[in-house]
Amino acid sequence: MNPVAILECGLYLVLLLALAWPLGAYMARVYTGESKWADRVLGPIERFVYKLSGVKPDVQMNWKQYAGAVLAFHVFGFLAVYALQRLQGFLPLNPAGLPGVPPEVAWNTAVSFATNTNWQAYGGETTMSHLTQMLALTTQNFVSAAAGMAVLVALIRGLTGRQVADVGNFWVDLTRSTLHILLPLSVVLALLLVSHGVVQTFAGSVSVHLLEPVTAADGKTVTEQVLALGPAASQVAIKQLGTNGGGFFNANSAHPFENPDGFSNLLQMLSLLLIPVALCFTFGRMVGQPKQGVALLMAMFVIFVPLLALTVASEHQANPVLTALGVDPAMGNWEGKEMRFGITSSAIWATATTAASNGSVNAMHDSFMPLGGLGPMWLMQLGEIVFGGVGSGLYGMLVYAFIAVFGAGLMVGRTPEYLGKKIEAFEMKMASLVILLPSASVLIGTAIACSIPAGTQPLGNPGAHGFSEILYAFSSGSNNNGSAFGGLTVNGLFYSTAIGIVMLIGRFWVIVPVLALAGSLARKKIVPPGAGTLPTHTPLFVALLAGTILLVGALTFIPALALGPIVEHLALH
Amino acid sequence: MKQTILTAIRALLVLTFVTGLLYPLVVTGLAQLAFPAQANGSVLRAGDKPVGSSLVGQAFSADKYLWSRPSATAPFAYNAAASTGSNLGPSNPALAAAVKQRIEVLRHADPGNRQVVPTDLVTASGSGLDPDISVGAAAFQVPRVARTRGVAIGEVAKVVGECTHPPLPGMIGPAHVNVLCVNLALDHVSVRP
Numbered sequence: 001m002n003p004v005a006i007l008e009c010g011l012y013l014v015l016l017l018a019l020a021w022p023l024g025a026y027m028a029r030v031y032t033g034e035s036k037w038a039d040r041v042l043g044p045i046e047r048f049v050y051k052l053s054g055v056k057p058d059v060q061m062n063w064k065q066y067a068g069a070v071l072a073f074h075v076f077g078f079l080a081v082y083a084l085q086r087l088q089g090f091l092p093l094n095p096a097g098l099p100g101v102p103p104e105v106a107w108n109t110a111v112s113f114a115t116n117t118n119w120q121a122y123g124g125e126t127t128m129s130h131l132t133q134m135l136a137l138t139t140q141n142f143v144s145a146a147a148g149m150a151v152l153v154a155l156i157r158g159l160t161g162r163q164v165a166d167v168g169n170f171w172v173d174l175t176r177s178t179l180h181i182l183l184p185l186s187v188v189l190a191l192l193l194v195s196h197g198v199v200q201t202f203a204g205s206v207s208v209h210l211l212e213p214v215t216a217a218d219g220k221t222v223t224e225q226v227l228a229l230g231p232a233a234s235q236v237a238i239k240q241l242g243t244n245g246g247g248f249f250n251a252n253s254a255h256p257f258e259n260p261d262g263f264s265n266l267l268q269m270l271s272l273l274l275i276p277v278a279l280c281f282t283f284g285r286m287v288g289q290p291k292q293g294v295a296l297l298m299a300m301f302v303i304f305v306p307l308l309a310l311t312v313a314s315e316h317q318a319n320p321v322l323t324a325l326g327v328d329p330a331m332g333n334w335e336g337k338e339m340r341f342g343i344t345s346s347a348i349w350a351t352a353t354t355a356a357s358n359g360s361v362n363a364m365h366d367s368f369m370p371l372g373g374l375g376p377m378w379l380m381q382l383g384e385i386v387f388g389g390v391g392s393g394l395y396g397m398l399v400y401a402f403i404a405v406f407g408a409g410l411m412v413g414r415t416p417e418y419l420g421k422k423i424e425a426f427e428m429k430m431a432s433l434v435i436l437l438p439s440a441s442v443l444i445g446t447a448i449a450c451s452i453p454a455g456t457q458p459l460g461n462p463g464a465h466g467f468s469e470i471l472y473a474f475s476s477g478s479n480n481n482g483s484a485f486g487g488l489t490v491n492g493l494f495y496s497t498a499i500g501i502v503m504l505i506g507r508f509w510v511i512v513p514v515l516a517l518a519g520s521l522a523r524k525k526i527v528p529p530g531a532g533t534l535p536t537h538t539p540l541f542v543a544l545l546a547g548t549i550l551l552v553g554a555l556t557f558i559p560a561l562a563l564g565p566i567v568e569h570l571a572l573h
Numbered sequence: 574m575k576q577t578i579l580t581a582i583r584a585l586l587v588l589t590f591v592t593g594l595l596y597p598l599v600v601t602g603l604a605q606l607a608f609p610a611q612a613n614g615s616v617l618r619a620g621d622k623p624v625g626s627s628l629v630g631q632a633f634s635a636d637k638y639l640w641s642r643p644s645a646t647a648p649f650a651y652n653a654a655a656s657t658g659s660n661l662g663p664s665n666p667a668l669a670a671a672v673k674q675r676i677e678v679l680r681h682a683d684p685g686n687r688q689v690v691p692t693d694l695v696t697a698s699g700s701g702l703d704p705d706i707s708v709g710a711a712a713f714q715v716p717r718v719a720r721t722r723g724v725a726i727g728e729v730a731k732v733v734g735e736c737t738h739p740p741l742p743g744m745i746g747p748a749h750v751n752v753l754c755v756n757l758a759l760d761h762v763s764v765r766p
Binding site: 045049053054065068069075126135141143174175179187197203208209214216217228231234254256266318322325331333334338339340342343362366460463464468485568 | 593676741
């Protein structure tokens with residue numbers, strides 16, 4: 001890697017930590033109800049929301065009630081998104097006159113946005129009306145993110161509760177995450193983005209005269225360029241902050257109107273990891289031991305930094321096939337990348353967006369070098385816990401922490417503990433469910449798709465790269481990321497249905513066991529640390545945790561990765 | 574159970590109103606007040622006629638113009654109503670074939686040019702709307718443009734220099750040249766945002 005690339009990666013990580021630290025402290029105060037600023041300014045709105053929704057904020061829920069509320073809320077969220085897409089042709093704010101979305105794509109998109117995945121089987125500017133983008137998609141961007149944060153907070157309460165049944169009130173956690181955290185950050189970010197050229201208007205498009213006419217595929221001469229517009233900035237801001245990733249336009253943040261320059265790119269890159277990183281600090285504060293949060297964050301960095309280096313270094317390599325044709329070997333891999341961001345920023349983005357379960361892209365991952373695509377793919381397969389989705393990343397990481405202390409406990413023959421809570425058979429059963437099911441759905445889904453024509457027909461690339469497209473699709477869906485190797489055509493019946501199913505498994509098969517864990521942990525007493533307790537804030541534990549994750553991730557996915565990106569890499573060189 | 578369902582529906586409606594309606598409306602209002610040019614597509618006008626956006630590229634094939642990067646949009650290049658990349662993988666023979674053909678077109682337009690082909694000039698961008706090319710890709714084309722127009726190379730190079738954006742604080746991203754900016758200036762079209 002060249003020194004400028006290393007400097008840019010370093011600057012990005014430093015800025016990220018500098019912004020996440022204060023935000024983490026603020027979020028801890030929001031969830032414990034200690035933030036005076038938030039209460040004074042947003043408190044009245046919050047109470048108004050409770051009044052209109054019929055929420056009694058003082059009522060506590062046990063884990064089953066909490067999970068019931070989460071599921072009920074998502075069911076109606078799903079139905080609303082589905083209905084708005086199907087009916088958009090009859091509804092206002094549709095300047096391009098787009099028809100209703102076909103049922104299979106509408107189902108896929110409704111699942112996708114309700115599960116915080118934002119897998120897109122459609123091109124935004126050619127499929128969704130402004131009303132659908134706002135009422136359906138922007139709303140889910142907020143509430144699916146807020147729901148993830150709420151579940152995390154419930155798990156933290158489970159860890160800190162002393163022999164209680166309650167884990168909090170879902171409606172309060174949901175509303176606070178939305179109003180006090182996501183909404184103010186989004187307004188500020190959206191306006192900053194507009195100031196650099198992200199569009200924000202209710203007009204459908206504007207036509208401009210081309211300096212030189214172009215000839216279309218059908219031989220007609222085109223003299224005008226139609227620039228698709230819309231309320232993009234408001235959606236782009238929350239798509240990054242809420243680790244959603246669903247673009248307003250088809251090309252997502254590679255589109256000049258979603259991401260106009262280097263500064264808007266830096267802002268979006270920072271905001272896509274901001275809350276997941278900050279939540280580690282929030283966790284440390286809420287459990288009363290900031291070092292515990294830092295240890296989890298360090299384990300994430302231990303995995304993230306080498307994969308970042310791999311991706312950046314791979315993309316700075318020239319494609320040997322093009323070099324053989326006489327193309328400059330010094331410039332790196334430019335297919336699918338935008339000049340204003342450059343190779344390094346495109347590779348940092350790809351790594352960050354797959355480490356977080358964000359999935360927005362500023363370059364086309366399908367055209368990355370084989371090992372440049374392997375880094376992002378493996379980060380998703382690890383379960384979206386290296387930063388991961390807002391809330392969902394950290395609760396996934398905590399599940400791995402339970403597994404790590406359990407493994408260590410087995411080695412020395414003691415009952416494992418995490419933060420004074422004994423990790424026993426029930427906790428391990430739930431943790432195994434959380435890890436096994438999404439992994440299984442990646443591999444089984446890929447296997448099925450590879451063996452039927454409906455799975456292989458829509459491939460955009462031949463050979464090993466085609467296999468990578470399928471593996472990437474199921475990794476992205478099952479782990480609620482949402483980015484894609486876009487050459488695969490996914491709006492057909494098979495992929496719309498299959499990816500929809502694995503997205504549901506990846507979200508709710510994790511949320512329900514995590515809430516069960518929260519309930520079970522809350523009932524336990526907190527054992528004071530003794531001489532035989534494994535401290536969970538030391539470098540030793542960081543290594544143990546990162547090692548556990550890498551071991552599980554490698555054993556599960558290296559064979560599949562060997563058939564895709566690794567074969568392609570060897571064939572290219 | 575019934576209570577939970579009722580609360581779920583009411584909470585969804587209220588939060589949809591706040592985040593799906595109020596939030597985009599407020600942001601649109603503030604954006605249109607504070608940054609009207611940017612919020613509406615950074616359109617460039619020559620007199621009253623809109624001639625492009627400073628952020629969105631256009632296709633050029635005449636020898637007198639600087640050429641943009643290849644675009645994968647359909648049914649014509651730089652279709653700003655349907656953005657897309659090629660999504661061709663690095664080992665796909667279709668990528669090699671497309672690049673080979675683009676190199677031939679470049680060489681044919683400027684047979685005497687012995688410079689190595691800049692990668693960005695023969696690869697499609699992610700959006701298909703990339704407004705910029707690398708400094709090297711501009712330098713590659715300057716002699717052709719100058720010769721076709723019958724002007725000094727230095728004159729074209731000067732226009733290119735005026736349309737070049739340096740890296741952010743001197744380090745993030747490569748320096749890049751806005752193609753439409755160069756071609757408008759070469760045609761002496763004066764534009765305002």
